[in-house]
Amino acid sequence: MFAVQLSPEEIFKEVTNFNAKLAEGIKTLREVGDLPSGVTEKEAVYSEDKLTLYHYKNPTGKKATNKTPMLIAYALVNRPYMTDLQENRSMIRGLLETGQDVYLIDWGYPDRSDRFVTMNDYINGYIDRCVDVLCERHGVSKVNLLGICQGGAFSLCYTALHPDKVRNLVTMVTPVDFQTEDNMLAHWIRNIDVDLLVDSMGNIPGDLMNWTFLNLKPYRLIAQKYIDMVDILDNPQQVHNFMYMEKWIFDSPDQAGETYRQFVKEFYQQNGLVKGSVDLGGRKVDLGDIKCPVLNVYAQDDHLVPPSASKPMKQYVGTKDYTELSFRGGHIGIYVSSSAQREVPPSIGKWLNKR
Amino acid sequence: MTNTSSAQQNGDWFSSQKQYWDSWFEQQRNFFGAAAPQSGPQAQWAELLKTWQNTLSGQTPGLDGFGDVRQFQQYFTRAGENYLNMMQQFYQGTGQAKPLPEMVQEWVESLQKAFAGQTNFSAMGQAGKDPFAAIDPLNFFASMPGIGYTREKQEQFNHLYQMWEDYQAKSRDYTASMSKVGLEAVRKFQDYVTNPPEGAAPLTSLKEVYGKWVDICEDIYARYAMTEEYTRIYGEVVNALMAFKKQQNVITDELLDQFNMPTRAEVDSLHKRVQALRGDVAELKAALSGKAKAAPKKKAAPVAKKAANKPAARKTAKKGNKK
Numbered sequence: 001m002f003a004v005q006l007s008p009e010e011i012f013k014e015v016t017n018f019n020a021k022l023a024e025g026i027k028t029l030r031e032v033g034d035l036p037s038g039v040t041e042k043e044a045v046y047s048e049d050k051l052t053l054y055h056y057k058n059p060t061g062k063k064a065t066n067k068t069p070m071l072i073a074y075a076l077v078n079r080p081y082m083t084d085l086q087e088n089r090s091m092i093r094g095l096l097e098t099g100q101d102v103y104l105i106d107w108g109y110p111d112r113s114d115r116f117v118t119m120n121d122y123i124n125g126y127i128d129r130c131v132d133v134l135c136e137r138h139g140v141s142k143v144n145l146l147g148i149c150q151g152g153a154f155s156l157c158y159t160a161l162h163p164d165k166v167r168n169l170v171t172m173v174t175p176v177d178f179q180t181e182d183n184m185l186a187h188w189i190r191n192i193d194v195d196l197l198v199d200s201m202g203n204i205p206g207d208l209m210n211w212t213f214l215n216l217k218p219y220r221l222i223a224q225k226y227i228d229m230v231d232i233l234d235n236p237q238q239v240h241n242f243m244y245m246e247k248w249i250f251d252s253p254d255q256a257g258e259t260y261r262q263f264v265k266e267f268y269q270q271n272g273l274v275k276g277s278v279d280l281g282g283r284k285v286d287l288g289d290i291k292c293p294v295l296n297v298y299a300q301d302d303h304l305v306p307p308s309a310s311k312p313m314k315q316y317v318g319t320k321d322y323t324e325l326s327f328r329g330g331h332i333g334i335y336v337s338s339s340a341q342r343e344v345p346p347s348i349g350k351w352l353n354k355r
Numbered sequence: 356m357t358n359t360s361s362a363q364q365n366g367d368w369f370s371s372q373k374q375y376w377d378s379w380f381e382q383q384r385n386f387f388g389a390a391a392p393q394s395g396p397q398a399q400w401a402e403l404l405k406t407w408q409n410t411l412s413g414q415t416p417g418l419d420g421f422g423d424v425r426q427f428q429q430y431f432t433r434a435g436e437n438y439l440n441m442m443q444q445f446y447q448g449t450g451q452a453k454p455l456p457e458m459v460q461e462w463v464e465s466l467q468k469a470f471a472g473q474t475n476f477s478a479m480g481q482a483g484k485d486p487f488a489a490i491d492p493l494n495f496f497a498s499m500p501g502i503g504y505t506r507e508k509q510e511q512f513n514h515l516y517q518m519w520e521d522y523q524a525k526s527r528d529y530t531a532s533m534s535k536v537g538l539e540a541v542r543k544f545q546d547y548v549t550n551p552p553e554g555a556a557p558l559t560s561l562k563e564v565y566g567k568w569v570d571i572c573e574d575i576y577a578r579y580a581m582t583e584e585y586t587r588i589y590g591e592v593v594n595a596l597m598a599f600k601k602q603q604n605v606i607t608d609e610l611l612d613q614f615n616m617p618t619r620a621e622v623d624s625l626h627k628r629v630q631a632l633r634g635d636v637a638e639l640k641a642a643l644s645g646k647a648k649a650a651p652k653k654k655a656a657p658v659a660k661k662a663a664n665k666p667a668a669r670k671t672a673k674k675g676n677k678k
Contacts, residue, residue, distance in 0.1 A: 002456055003551035003567075004558045014561050115623065116630040125637065187581055191590025193597065200601040202623070215580075219572040227565065 025233025032243050038081035046133045050108030053130050058096040065099030068167050069134045071143050072104040075150035079251050089336045098349020109253040117256040120281040127158050142167035149173050160289040172297045173305045179271045180308040189268045198261040206252025293321035295351050302331040515602045522595040529592045536579050540572045
């Protein structure tokens with residue numbers, strides 16, 4: 001049997017349809033217009049250097065029922081509006097609906113003046129000061145901390161070093177063991193001379209990061225994805241959704257050089273988070289010091305942070321109240337897919353409201 | 356949004372990393388585009404391609420100086436163009452009553468030839484016979500020691516050139532290793548097409564043919580990208596490029612200094628001092644407000660040891676908390 005079974009008529013029909021969608025699509029693409037970076041109304045309540053701390057307003061006007069404010073710490077890679085991409089694809093809105101009072105740290109776009117900003121500055125400086133702002137605004141001594149991806153790793157460090165300031169910790173798609181067999185990024189970084197890289201580049205360009213991520217699945221992400229796009233070109237709403245995602249994927253801030261150096265060396269190359277060797281401002285991060293309740297949310301098909309990198313968390317944290325939430329989807333789908341909207345924020349909200 | 360500085364810094368990185376993908380796209384385009392139609396309905400097709408290109412790629416205003424952004428857009432264009440060319444090839448084939456297996460076989464053979472060519476080219480370099488060495492006078496002079504009062508500068512430039520050469524060699528190794536991935540993908544695709552696994556659904560559209568080709572490429576690439584060989588080659592090419600860039604920075608700073616301009620090293624030094632001062636100020640403020648941080652915990656890192664003994668003990672303690 002020959003695997004390809006096509007008749008001339010079928011080829012002609014497919015070509016004609018493709019051609020029609022393409023022609024129509026050019027018109028649709030021109031009508032996409034500007035895409036906002038986040039859709040839910042928010043107020044800047046604190047700023048420092050490139051950082052802005054936002055407080056979200058519930059579109060329904062309802063007041064938060066959970067008296068402990070929630071602080072979201074996103075990764076330094078890409079922009080945090082992934083959590084609030086569109087009206088019907090917004091983790092922020094989902095959390096607001098469960099009664100959380102949501103704040104989010106926007107790290108901004110570091111430039112060369114931020115090259116020497118360290119992980120200690122991010123974690124014991126910026127995050128800590130944002131926590132203080134929340135505590136002061138709400139008259140509380142602890143916050144609920146939600147860390148995403150690299151922001152999750154930062155949140156683990158923060159909670160271990162400041163256990164008195166975190167009531168509950170939620171981590172999403174967060175790596176803990178950086179040297180599992182199926183972690184492609186960890187394999188690639190193993191032989192990179194990170195000191196040479198940072199000394200040569202200063203800050204690490206966002207485009208370089210993007211290119212690395214694209215190369216995890218290059219044939220699909222550089223080529224096939226755009227062929228598939230033609231199928232939706234005659235549907236303005238779907239094109240809109242596609243372009244929102246496209247905008248977010250390539251909206252990549254540069255990475256502060258010293259923070260990148262430390263993160264790659266101590267987390268990826270030395271696997272310091274599980275070995276207890278990460279050093280922040282002269283203090284070692286011991287995950288065993290995390291005694292507050294922990295909810296670890298991971299994605300089953302995550303190619304950037306495989307479940308095997310995230311699930312070991314339960315072996316290292318010191319809490320007796322550890323819960324896992326496994327989502328059937330990928331690293332990005334966990335924020336934007338329709339099933340994620342139904343499952344993830346309500347589960348997080350429910351878990352928090354019980355504690 | 357991308358910082359201008361990074362866009363400017365990035366040129367070499369992109370040129371190194373996208374080299375393989377450029378050739379991958381190019382090989383397909385050369386093959387499929389060889390019989391480009393010039394008249395009749397097929398000329399409309401060519402016109403559509405042109406419109407697609409102009410709309411989605413380099414004609415976008417406001418991108419001058421952002422070469423990397425433009426390159427990403429070009430990938431968008433190329434992805435569409437290759438697929439359109441593939442469709443066109445099959446479309447034309449139907450008009451010539453060419454048997455389907457023959458059309459597929461032609462495609463497979465062209466890819467095989469191109470990937471094999473890349474591998475052979477690199478093998479020449481690996482054998483110690485760099486094809487450029489004999490015809491490049493710079494390579495000859497770069498190995499000469501510097502003399503006279505400009506000796507230091509000569510050495511700097513020689514060093515830069517040698518690093519560029521080293522990067523080029525490592526880059527060729529990288530391309531060759533990726534060509535092996537291409538060759539294996541071609542072989543596997545050929546196997547699949549002629550002897551599909553039992554129960555496999557037939558490919559009944561051009562999109563499915565293309566999808567299968569991508570699936571196979573992705574599968575082979577994913578396995579190769581996790582090998583020690585790939586990790587080593589990838590590390591070597593990145594490190595070689597960064598060594599070149601570091602030397603380039605040294606020379607650029609020297610030139611800036613000659614023109615009495617601030618150098619990157621000087622500006623970095625200022626940033627470093629400002630950052631250190633900010634830390635000092637923060638500590639003083641904290642001390643003044645009575646929030647001085649406790650002295651650093653001087654404790655060992657017992658986590659790994661503890662964790663090694665921990666799972667079994669903790670499982671019993673956690674009862675129903677875990678999912």
